[in-house]
Protein backbone atom coordinates (compact mmCIF):
# COMPACT_ATOMS: atom_id res chain seq x y z
CA UNK A 149 0.00 0.00 0.00
CA UNK A 150 1.12 3.51 -0.76
CA UNK A 151 -0.03 6.75 0.80
CA UNK A 152 -1.17 9.75 -1.21
CA UNK A 153 -2.47 13.26 -0.69
CA UNK A 154 -4.69 14.88 -3.29
CA UNK A 155 -5.04 18.61 -2.73
CA UNK A 156 -8.05 20.49 -4.02
CA UNK A 157 -9.78 23.86 -3.86
CA UNK A 158 -11.83 24.91 -0.87
CA UNK A 159 -15.41 23.78 -1.42
CA UNK A 160 -14.53 20.85 -3.70
CA UNK A 161 -13.46 18.40 -0.98
CA UNK A 162 -16.58 16.22 -1.11
CA UNK A 163 -16.35 15.85 -4.90
CA UNK A 164 -12.64 15.06 -4.69
CA UNK A 165 -13.27 12.48 -2.00
CA UNK A 166 -15.88 10.85 -4.19
CA UNK A 167 -13.56 10.63 -7.21
CA UNK A 168 -10.78 9.08 -5.10
CA UNK A 169 -13.23 6.44 -3.87
CA UNK A 170 -14.49 5.84 -7.38
CA UNK A 171 -10.96 5.13 -8.65
CA UNK A 172 -10.31 2.64 -5.85
CA UNK A 173 -8.46 4.71 -3.25
CA UNK A 174 -9.13 4.19 0.46
CA UNK A 175 -9.66 7.53 2.17
CA UNK A 176 -7.75 7.87 5.43
CA UNK A 177 -8.30 11.55 6.30
CA UNK A 178 -10.12 14.58 4.91
CA UNK A 179 -9.09 18.14 5.72
CA UNK A 180 -9.82 21.51 4.12
CA UNK A 181 -8.34 21.30 0.61
CA UNK A 182 -6.74 17.90 1.33
CA UNK A 183 -7.77 14.28 0.81
CA UNK A 184 -5.41 11.62 2.19
CA UNK A 185 -5.82 8.12 0.87
CA UNK A 186 -3.95 4.92 0.21
CA UNK A 187 -3.90 2.43 -2.62
CA UNK A 188 -1.77 0.50 -5.06
CA UNK A 189 1.00 2.31 -6.94
CA UNK A 190 -1.28 2.40 -10.01
CA UNK A 191 -3.22 5.09 -8.17
CA UNK A 192 -0.38 7.50 -8.94
CA UNK A 193 -1.12 7.36 -12.66
CA UNK A 194 -4.86 6.77 -12.28
CA UNK A 195 -5.63 9.73 -10.04
CA UNK A 196 -3.39 12.05 -12.03
CA UNK A 197 -5.27 11.35 -15.25
CA UNK A 198 -8.74 10.99 -13.71
CA UNK A 199 -8.92 13.76 -11.13
CA UNK A 200 -11.34 16.47 -12.26
CA UNK A 201 -11.37 18.36 -8.99
CA UNK A 202 -7.87 17.95 -7.56
CA UNK A 203 -4.89 20.30 -7.73
CA UNK A 204 -1.76 18.25 -6.96
CA UNK A 205 -1.34 14.56 -6.23
CA UNK A 206 1.44 13.97 -3.68
CA UNK A 207 3.13 10.72 -2.79
CA UNK A 208 3.47 10.60 0.99
CA UNK A 209 6.89 9.32 2.12
CA UNK A 210 6.69 9.55 5.84
CA UNK A 211 3.57 9.99 7.87
CA UNK A 212 2.76 10.40 11.47
CA UNK A 213 6.23 11.18 12.79
CA UNK A 214 5.68 13.23 15.94
CA UNK A 215 8.59 15.55 16.64
CA UNK A 216 9.47 18.80 18.33
CA UNK A 217 13.21 19.23 17.71
CA UNK A 218 15.35 19.86 14.65
CA UNK A 219 17.78 16.97 15.30
CA UNK A 220 14.98 14.40 15.10
CA UNK A 221 13.59 16.21 12.07
CA UNK A 222 16.98 16.03 10.32
CA UNK A 223 17.30 12.32 11.11
CA UNK A 224 13.83 11.49 9.74
CA UNK A 225 14.44 13.39 6.50
CA UNK A 226 17.89 11.79 6.20
CA UNK A 227 16.37 8.32 6.70
CA UNK A 228 14.32 8.47 3.48
CA UNK A 229 15.63 6.66 0.43
CA UNK A 230 16.53 9.80 -1.52
CA UNK A 231 18.75 8.00 -4.00
CA UNK A 232 15.65 6.17 -5.15
CA UNK A 233 13.32 9.15 -5.19
CA UNK A 234 15.47 11.88 -6.72
CA UNK A 235 16.54 11.35 -10.32
CA UNK A 236 20.26 11.98 -10.73
CA UNK A 237 21.10 15.64 -11.30
CA UNK A 238 17.51 16.90 -10.88
CA UNK A 239 17.01 20.25 -9.16
CA UNK A 240 15.46 19.74 -5.72
CA UNK A 241 12.83 22.25 -4.73
CA UNK A 242 11.69 22.11 -1.11
CA UNK A 243 8.72 23.94 0.29
CA UNK A 244 7.88 23.70 3.97
CA UNK A 245 4.65 24.61 5.73
CA UNK A 246 4.21 24.60 9.49
CA UNK A 247 0.86 24.75 11.29
CA UNK A 248 0.51 24.72 15.09
CA UNK A 249 3.91 23.07 15.53
CA UNK A 250 6.98 23.71 17.70
CA UNK A 251 9.16 23.71 14.58
CA UNK A 252 7.63 26.82 13.03
CA UNK A 253 10.58 28.27 11.11
CA UNK A 254 9.82 27.12 7.57
CA UNK A 255 13.08 28.45 6.11
CA UNK A 256 15.03 26.34 8.64
CA UNK A 257 12.89 23.30 7.82
CA UNK A 258 13.66 23.80 4.13
CA UNK A 259 17.39 24.36 4.63
CA UNK A 260 17.76 21.37 6.94
CA UNK A 261 15.83 19.10 4.56
CA UNK A 262 18.10 20.11 1.71
CA UNK A 263 21.15 19.44 3.86
CA UNK A 264 19.83 16.02 4.94
CA UNK A 265 19.06 15.06 1.35
CA UNK A 266 22.50 16.19 0.11
CA UNK A 267 24.19 14.26 2.92
CA UNK A 268 22.22 11.15 2.00
CA UNK A 269 22.89 11.35 -1.73
CA UNK A 270 26.40 12.75 -2.02
CA UNK A 271 27.61 12.86 1.58
CA UNK A 272 28.38 16.54 1.16
CA UNK A 273 26.83 19.91 1.69
CA UNK A 274 25.76 20.60 -1.88
CA UNK A 275 23.87 18.56 -4.44
CA UNK A 276 24.81 18.70 -8.07
CA UNK A 277 21.59 20.14 -9.51
CA UNK A 278 20.76 20.94 -13.11
CA UNK A 279 17.21 22.10 -13.67
CA UNK A 280 17.59 21.49 -17.41
CA UNK A 281 17.44 17.78 -16.54
CA UNK A 282 14.28 18.27 -14.52
CA UNK A 283 13.17 19.13 -11.04
CA UNK A 284 11.53 17.38 -8.17
CA UNK A 285 9.30 19.20 -5.73
CA UNK A 286 9.31 18.05 -2.13
CA UNK A 287 6.85 19.38 0.40
CA UNK A 288 7.47 19.29 4.11
CA UNK A 289 4.31 19.52 6.12
CA UNK A 290 4.48 20.03 9.88
CA UNK A 291 1.05 20.00 11.42
CA UNK A 292 0.43 19.65 15.16
CA UNK A 293 4.05 18.44 15.47
CA UNK A 294 3.39 15.68 12.94
CA UNK A 295 5.76 15.53 10.00
CA UNK A 296 4.75 14.53 6.51
CA UNK A 297 7.20 14.41 3.62
CA UNK A 298 5.54 14.62 0.24
CA UNK A 299 6.65 14.27 -3.38
CA UNK A 300 4.73 16.18 -6.05
CA UNK A 301 3.79 13.50 -8.60
CA UNK A 302 1.73 15.85 -10.81
CA UNK A 303 4.08 18.72 -11.63
CA UNK A 304 1.91 21.69 -12.54
CA UNK A 305 -1.61 21.77 -11.11
CA UNK A 306 -4.03 19.14 -12.36
CA UNK A 307 -6.56 21.80 -13.33
CA UNK A 308 -4.21 22.43 -16.26
CA UNK A 309 -5.56 19.72 -18.51
CA UNK A 310 -3.54 20.81 -21.52
CA UNK A 311 -6.48 21.75 -23.78
CA UNK A 312 -6.57 25.44 -22.92
CA UNK A 313 -3.77 26.93 -24.95
CA UNK A 314 -5.10 30.42 -24.38
CA UNK A 315 -7.93 31.87 -22.33
CA UNK A 316 -10.23 34.86 -22.49
CA UNK A 317 -10.46 37.36 -19.66
CA UNK A 318 -11.19 36.03 -16.18
CA UNK A 319 -11.18 32.30 -17.03
CA UNK A 320 -12.50 29.72 -14.61
CA UNK A 321 -10.10 27.10 -13.34
CA UNK A 322 -10.94 23.82 -15.01
CA UNK A 323 -11.49 21.95 -11.73
CA UNK A 324 -13.93 24.63 -10.57
CA UNK A 325 -15.79 24.43 -13.89
CA UNK A 326 -16.02 20.63 -13.57
CA UNK A 327 -17.23 21.08 -9.98
CA UNK A 328 -20.02 23.43 -11.12
CA UNK A 329 -21.24 20.92 -13.69
CA UNK A 330 -21.53 18.19 -11.05
CA UNK A 331 -22.90 20.48 -8.33
CA UNK A 332 -25.57 21.75 -10.74
CA UNK A 333 -26.95 18.22 -10.99
CA UNK A 334 -26.99 18.40 -14.82
CA UNK A 335 -28.55 15.36 -16.47
CA UNK A 336 -26.44 14.60 -19.50
CA UNK A 337 -29.34 14.13 -21.91
CA UNK A 338 -30.79 17.54 -21.03
CA UNK A 339 -29.67 20.86 -22.55
CA UNK A 340 -26.87 22.72 -20.79
CA UNK A 341 -26.28 26.42 -21.42
CA UNK A 342 -23.22 28.53 -20.71
CA UNK A 343 -24.24 31.96 -21.95
CA UNK A 344 -21.02 33.76 -20.92
CA UNK A 345 -18.68 30.99 -22.00
CA UNK A 346 -15.35 32.82 -22.52
CA UNK A 347 -12.77 30.15 -23.35
CA UNK A 348 -15.43 27.43 -23.12
CA UNK A 349 -14.23 25.82 -19.90
CA UNK A 350 -17.65 24.88 -18.50
CA UNK A 351 -18.91 23.36 -21.75
CA UNK A 352 -15.67 21.45 -22.35
CA UNK A 353 -15.62 20.05 -18.82
CA UNK A 354 -19.32 19.15 -19.13
CA UNK A 355 -18.74 17.26 -22.37
CA UNK A 356 -15.77 15.41 -20.88
CA UNK A 357 -17.82 14.45 -17.82
CA UNK A 358 -20.75 13.28 -19.95
CA UNK A 359 -18.46 11.19 -22.15
CA UNK A 360 -16.55 9.83 -19.15
CA UNK A 361 -13.27 11.13 -20.56
CA UNK A 362 -10.32 11.22 -18.18
CA UNK A 363 -9.35 14.91 -18.04
CA UNK A 364 -5.58 14.47 -17.74
CA UNK A 365 -4.85 12.35 -20.82
CA UNK A 366 -3.41 15.24 -22.80
CA UNK A 367 -0.71 16.34 -20.38
CA UNK A 368 2.46 15.19 -18.68
CA UNK A 369 3.15 14.48 -15.02
CA UNK A 370 6.27 14.81 -12.88
CA UNK A 371 6.30 11.10 -11.98
CA UNK A 372 6.86 10.09 -15.63
CA UNK A 373 10.57 10.80 -15.12
CA UNK A 374 10.94 8.73 -11.94
CA UNK A 375 12.90 5.54 -12.48
CA UNK A 376 11.32 3.75 -9.50
CA UNK A 377 7.93 3.93 -11.20
CA UNK A 378 7.25 1.18 -13.71
CA UNK A 379 7.81 2.72 -17.14
CA UNK A 380 4.49 1.81 -18.75
CA UNK A 381 2.29 2.57 -15.73
CA UNK A 382 0.85 5.73 -17.24
CA UNK A 383 0.48 4.17 -20.66
CA UNK A 384 -1.51 1.28 -19.18
CA UNK A 385 -3.83 3.59 -17.26
CA UNK A 386 -4.38 5.76 -20.36
CA UNK A 387 -5.23 2.68 -22.39
CA UNK A 388 -7.68 1.57 -19.74
CA UNK A 389 -9.22 5.04 -19.50
CA UNK A 390 -9.78 5.11 -23.26
CA UNK A 391 -11.89 1.96 -23.04
CA UNK A 392 -14.19 3.76 -20.60
CA UNK A 393 -14.96 6.69 -22.89
CA UNK A 394 -18.14 6.78 -24.87
CA UNK A 395 -19.90 8.84 -27.50
CA UNK A 396 -23.34 10.31 -27.06
CA UNK A 397 -25.71 12.98 -28.27
CA UNK A 398 -25.50 16.06 -26.09
CA UNK A 399 -27.17 19.45 -26.17
CA UNK A 400 -24.44 21.69 -24.80
CA UNK A 401 -24.71 25.35 -25.83
CA UNK A 402 -21.76 27.65 -25.27
CA UNK A 403 -22.07 31.29 -26.29
CA UNK A 404 -20.32 34.61 -25.68
CA UNK A 405 -20.70 38.11 -27.06
CA UNK A 406 -17.11 38.13 -28.37
CA UNK A 407 -16.55 36.37 -31.67
CA UNK A 408 -12.76 36.10 -31.14
CA UNK A 409 -13.37 34.38 -27.80
CA UNK A 410 -15.75 31.89 -29.40
CA UNK A 411 -13.08 31.01 -31.97
CA UNK A 412 -10.68 30.42 -29.08
CA UNK A 413 -13.24 28.29 -27.22
CA UNK A 414 -13.75 26.18 -30.35
CA UNK A 415 -10.01 25.60 -30.60
CA UNK A 416 -9.85 24.60 -26.94
CA UNK A 417 -12.75 22.17 -27.43
CA UNK A 418 -10.98 20.66 -30.42
CA UNK A 419 -7.79 20.15 -28.39
CA UNK A 420 -9.91 18.50 -25.71
CA UNK A 421 -11.53 16.25 -28.32
CA UNK A 422 -15.08 17.41 -27.56
CA UNK A 423 -15.71 20.02 -30.28
CA UNK A 424 -18.40 17.82 -31.86
CA UNK A 425 -20.30 17.69 -28.58
CA UNK A 426 -20.70 21.46 -28.14
CA UNK A 427 -22.71 24.04 -30.08
CA UNK A 428 -20.73 27.27 -30.04
CA UNK A 429 -22.13 30.63 -31.08
CA UNK A 430 -21.43 34.34 -30.89
CA UNK A 431 -24.39 35.74 -29.04
CA UNK A 432 -25.35 38.47 -26.61
CA UNK A 433 -26.94 36.90 -23.54
CA UNK A 434 -29.94 39.22 -23.93
CA UNK A 435 -31.19 37.05 -26.81
CA UNK A 436 -31.87 34.30 -24.24
CA UNK A 437 -34.15 36.64 -22.32
CA UNK A 438 -36.61 36.53 -25.20
CA UNK A 439 -36.63 32.72 -25.40
CA UNK A 440 -38.17 29.96 -23.38
CA UNK A 441 -35.43 27.81 -21.93
CA UNK A 442 -35.43 24.45 -20.29
CA UNK A 443 -32.57 22.33 -19.05
CA UNK A 444 -29.61 23.64 -17.12
CA UNK A 445 -27.86 26.99 -16.95
CA UNK A 446 -24.26 26.72 -15.72
CA UNK A 447 -22.50 29.98 -16.32
CA UNK A 448 -19.94 32.46 -15.11
CA UNK A 449 -21.03 36.01 -15.94
CA UNK A 450 -18.69 38.98 -15.68
CA UNK A 451 -18.77 39.95 -12.03
CA UNK A 452 -16.69 43.05 -11.91
CA UNK A 453 -13.55 42.00 -10.10
CA UNK A 454 -11.60 41.52 -13.28
CA UNK A 455 -13.94 42.69 -16.06
CA UNK A 456 -14.56 46.22 -14.81
CA UNK A 457 -16.34 47.60 -17.84
CA UNK A 458 -19.26 45.19 -18.04
CA UNK A 459 -22.59 46.26 -16.65
CA UNK A 460 -22.47 43.84 -13.76
CA UNK A 461 -25.66 44.63 -11.78
CA UNK A 462 -27.82 44.73 -14.93
CA UNK A 463 -26.44 41.40 -16.16
CA UNK A 464 -27.13 39.80 -12.78
CA UNK A 465 -30.65 41.22 -12.63
CA UNK A 466 -31.32 39.78 -16.08
CA UNK A 467 -29.99 36.33 -15.13
CA UNK A 468 -32.12 36.40 -12.03
CA UNK A 469 -35.14 37.19 -14.21
CA UNK A 470 -34.19 34.43 -16.67
CA UNK A 471 -34.05 31.82 -13.91
CA UNK A 472 -37.30 33.05 -12.38
CA UNK A 473 -39.24 33.23 -15.64
CA UNK A 474 -38.19 29.78 -16.90
CA UNK A 475 -39.50 27.39 -14.30
CA UNK A 476 -37.93 24.46 -16.16
CA UNK A 477 -34.49 26.03 -16.19
CA UNK A 478 -32.32 24.56 -13.44
CA UNK A 479 -28.70 25.15 -12.40
CA UNK A 480 -27.27 28.58 -11.68
CA UNK A 481 -24.24 30.82 -11.87
CA UNK A 482 -20.89 31.33 -10.20
CA UNK A 483 -20.26 34.93 -9.28
CA UNK A 484 -18.71 37.22 -6.69
CA UNK A 485 -21.59 39.68 -7.11
CA UNK A 486 -23.37 38.91 -3.85
CA UNK A 487 -26.34 41.20 -4.59
CA UNK A 488 -27.45 38.55 -7.07
CA UNK A 489 -29.69 36.71 -4.62
CA UNK A 490 -31.55 39.94 -3.78
CA UNK A 491 -32.75 40.58 -7.34
CA UNK A 492 -35.74 38.26 -7.13
CA UNK A 493 -37.44 35.98 -4.63
CA UNK A 494 -35.91 32.92 -6.32
CA UNK A 495 -34.29 30.71 -3.68
CA UNK A 496 -30.73 29.58 -4.18
CA UNK A 497 -28.50 27.04 -2.54
CA UNK A 498 -25.11 28.75 -2.09
CA UNK A 499 -21.73 27.04 -2.24
CA UNK A 500 -18.58 29.03 -1.48
CA UNK A 501 -15.79 28.39 -3.98
CA UNK A 502 -12.48 29.97 -4.79
CA UNK A 503 -11.42 30.64 -8.35
CA UNK A 504 -7.68 31.40 -8.35
CA UNK A 505 -7.93 32.86 -4.83
CA UNK A 506 -11.07 34.90 -5.53
CA UNK A 507 -14.02 34.03 -3.33
CA UNK A 508 -17.22 33.39 -5.29
CA UNK A 509 -20.51 31.64 -4.74
CA UNK A 510 -22.20 29.09 -6.91
CA UNK A 511 -25.87 30.06 -6.68
CA UNK A 512 -27.91 27.02 -7.58
CA UNK A 513 -31.60 27.56 -8.06
CA UNK A 514 -33.68 25.56 -5.62
CA UNK A 515 -36.35 23.50 -7.30
CA UNK A 516 -39.87 23.65 -5.94
Ligand SMILES: C[S@@+](CC[C@H](N)C(=O)[O-])C[C@H]1O[C@@H](n2cnc3c(N)ncnc32)[C@H](O)[C@@H]1O
Pocket residue numbers: 315316317318319320321343344345346347348349350403404405406409431432433434448449450451458
Ligand atom coordinates in the same frame (compact mmCIF):
# COMPACT_ATOMS: atom_id res chain seq x y z
C1 LIG B 1 -16.01 35.68 -16.39
S1 LIG B 1 -15.91 35.54 -18.13
C2 LIG B 1 -16.27 33.86 -18.44
C3 LIG B 1 -15.03 33.03 -18.39
C4 LIG B 1 -15.24 31.58 -18.74
N1 LIG B 1 -15.99 30.85 -17.74
C5 LIG B 1 -13.89 30.89 -18.98
O1 LIG B 1 -13.56 29.94 -18.29
O2 LIG B 1 -13.15 31.36 -19.85
C6 LIG B 1 -17.34 36.36 -18.67
C7 LIG B 1 -17.58 36.35 -20.16
O3 LIG B 1 -18.79 37.07 -20.42
C8 LIG B 1 -18.68 37.63 -21.71
N2 LIG B 1 -19.70 38.68 -21.86
C9 LIG B 1 -19.68 39.98 -21.41
N3 LIG B 1 -20.82 40.60 -21.78
C10 LIG B 1 -21.59 39.69 -22.45
C11 LIG B 1 -22.88 39.73 -23.07
N4 LIG B 1 -23.59 40.87 -23.10
N5 LIG B 1 -23.35 38.61 -23.65
C12 LIG B 1 -22.62 37.47 -23.66
N6 LIG B 1 -21.39 37.38 -23.13
C13 LIG B 1 -20.88 38.47 -22.51
C14 LIG B 1 -17.25 38.11 -21.78
O4 LIG B 1 -16.85 38.24 -23.14
C15 LIG B 1 -16.50 37.04 -21.00
O5 LIG B 1 -15.94 36.09 -21.88
